[in-house]
Amino acid sequence: MKKVSIFAVILLALVSAGAATAAETQTLQIEGSTTVGPIVDAFAEAFKSNYPGLEITVKKTGSGDGAAALIDGRCDIATMSRFMKDKEFKTAVERGIFPVAHVVAMDGVCVVVHPSNPVTQLSTSQIRDIYEGKIENWKEVGGPDLPIVAISRDSSSGTYETFHELVMNKEEMGSKVEYVNSNPQAHARVKTTIGAIGYVGIGFLDANVKTLKVDDVLPSKQTIATGQYPVARPLFMFTSGYPKPGSMTYKFCTFYLTETGQEIIEAKGFVPVTNY
Amino acid sequence: MDKALLNEELEPAIGLKNQSLVLTPLQDIKGFLFHHLGRLFLFLITCTSVLLVLLIFFFVIRQALPFLTKFSLVEFLTTSSWYPEAGTPKFGALSLIVGSIYVTLAALIFAVPVGILAAIFLSDIVSLKIRDFIKPVIEILAAIPSVAYGFFAVLVLAPWMQTKWGFTTGTNALNASIILSIMALPTIISVAEDSISAVGRELREASYALGATRFETIVKVVMPAAHSGIIAAIVLGMMRAIGETMVVWMASGNAAQIPSPWWNLAQSVRTMTATIAGDMGETPKDTPHYWSLFAIGVVLLAMTFLLNIISEYFLASAKKKAGKS
Numbered sequence: 351m352k353k354v355s356i357f358a359v360i361l362l363a364l365v366s367a368g369a370a371t372a373a374e375t376q377t378l379q380i381e382g383s384t385t386v387g388p389i390v391d392a393f394a395e396a397f398k399s400n401y402p403g404l405e406i407t408v409k410k411t412g413s414g415d416g417a418a419a420l421i422d423g424r425c426d427i428a429t430m431s432r433f434m435k436d437k438e439f440k441t442a443v444e445r446g447i448f449p450v451a452h453v454v455a456m457d458g459v460c461v462v463v464h465p466s467n468p469v470t471q472l473s474t475s476q477i478r479d480i481y482e483g484k485i486e487n488w489k490e491v492g493g494p495d496l497p498i499v500a501i502s503r504d505s506s507s508g509t510y511e512t513f514h515e516l517v518m519n520k521e522e523m524g525s526k527v528e529y530v531n532s533n534p535q536a537h538a539r540v541k542t543t544i545g546a547i548g549y550v551g552i553g554f555l556d557a558n559v560k561t562l563k564v565d566d567v568l569p570s571k572q573t574i575a576t577g578q579y580p581v582a583r584p585l586f587m588f589t590s591g592y593p594k595p596g597s598m599t600y601k602f603c604t605f606y607l608t609e610t611g612q613e614i615i616e617a618k619g620f621v622p623v624t625n626y
Numbered sequence: 627m628d629k630a631l632l633n634e635e636l637e638p639a640i641g642l643k644n645q646s647l648v649l650t651p652l653q654d655i656k657g658f659l660f661h662h663l664g665r666l667f668l669f670l671i672t673c674t675s676v677l678l679v680l681l682i683f684f685f686v687i688r689q690a691l692p693f694l695t696k697f698s699l700v701e702f703l704t705t706s707s708w709y710p711e712a713g714t715p716k717f718g719a720l721s722l723i724v725g726s727i728y729v730t731l732a733a734l735i736f737a738v739p740v741g742i743l744a745a746i747f748l749s750d751i752v753s754l755k756i757r758d759f760i761k762p763v764i765e766i767l768a769a770i771p772s773v774a775y776g777f778f779a780v781l782v783l784a785p786w787m788q789t790k791w792g793f794t795t796g797t798n799a800l801n802a803s804i805i806l807s808i809m810a811l812p813t814i815i816s817v818a819e820d821s822i823s824a825v826g827r828e829l830r831e832a833s834y835a836l837g838a839t840r841f842e843t844i845v846k847v848v849m850p851a852a853h854s855g856i857i858a859a860i861v862l863g864m865m866r867a868i869g870e871t872m873v874v875w876m877a878s879g880n881a882a883q884i885p886s887p888w889w890n891l892a893q894s895v896r897t898m899t900a901t902i903a904g905d906m907g908e909t910p911k912d913t914p915h916y917w918s919l920f921a922i923g924v925v926l927l928a929m930t931f932l933l934n935i936i937s938e939y940f941l942a943s944a945k946k947k948a949g950k951s
Contacts, residue, residue, distance in 0.1 A: 412910060414910045415910065497794045499794055499795045504880070504904040504905070505710070505711050505904075505905060506904065506905055506906070506909060514711075520712075520713065522707075522709045522712050525706075525707070525721070525881060525882055525883035526881050526883060526893075526894075527881055528795065528797060528879040528880055528881050528894050529879070529880035529881070529896070529904065530876075530880070531875060531876075531904055535780065535876070538780060538781060539780070539784070539797065542781075542784060542785035542788065542796065543784075543785075543788060543795060543796060544788065545794060545795075546795075
């Protein structure tokens, strides 16, 4: 008897839930970058509580997939950690889709070393030489006589992409470079290895690692937002044409301007493009 | 008394009295169908696992084919620069293949002596009571998730190697090998122990009767008799190590290089499994990089398949021997 009643309650809940969504079904398809993923997830979470009838699907497979989905008309918003390539843009226009970019946040990549390391600043070309394996000892850049252990993120991560593009100029990394698969792991390796150099998102800086000045600029929210810090890039949402004001797509693409949106962006370790 | 009991026993049979012993055609067909359909059903269920293996082979090879037709296989297997995302991508998987073999063999150097000695101890030396306590504990080792081993490697073993042994980097081939050997131990111990225990009591008693000591009996009689099972245990442990992904991804450092000098375990290496797991995440579909990962998968499958055949061979001959004695 008890079982039956529980079953009935579940059934009733399901039916009522189904009725609620049927009342006002609106869908929002979002596809693209894994880097922008945490922001979009948190935005979607906020939207779900604000608009109960809204169904948001978020796919995080990579910037290229996002562009492809927008071109095919499979998504409303494509999230990308880079701008569209000419080829993607051309195909889109040929299919009658006019990509419009919305910069929602800035992503800064900070270069970190072990706290005991006396080196305080490096130039981008020095960092490049280190990761290419041309500089192998800290004494070559004004530090102690200590072999350098260069630590990189795996080549499929967004942080790697930023670093590879802005610091490495897309040059190959040396064969001695070690790879780790997450920001916390990169942080942990640098924290525990005296000769290590690594790079992490700005949200992962703390007293256990030492942040280096790059080209004489210390990474901070301000230097990243203003573009002074060299290893920073904008994160995009692309829509087909400028979304109709008031539409769900419009609300989502401009959510970064609201106070909640900015708070979310900061909480996820990125830098808002707005000052508040 | 006897009669009553007899009656009681016959009682249930009375119900059958009216039934003819000859089955009706319907019952006959029903029985026939039940028997054969049941067999067919069970056969199909057994087939699914075989089919799954074939499907895995099929799909991995199918995804790898575009790579094998567009890029040189010789270059893939003999050069060691792995830059799949570069402007002109280089797919030299030799450093990855060497990396996998390297950590696996190094893990075996640690795991085989320890595993076999432990197996001998458990089967021939220690009392049953203690053995029944130790064996489950060893098997717990196999139940620890590999991520947990990975955390241990990165957060405990790596800093320790750096501070105590003065290694430049703590995530290296040695670190991965040590963790892999711990993970391979339960497999090696339990298979080796089974095969050593399976050596008949007669052999041991005969050996003692001829005046051999326990050491002589173990080394000259028991071990040779159980050798095929022990080899199978080693090969199974090897398969465990070569297929392991999470731990090597976290502990080996993932630098795509062949250590120089070759015996330098303190350098970091990159294995095939770690490359597949690490790169698969955001590699766009149907690109050379994507296909190349499947090509690595084919190499890995071929290696484990070969090891599997070897272990099957030795396990079968171990069984034959056990049957004879």
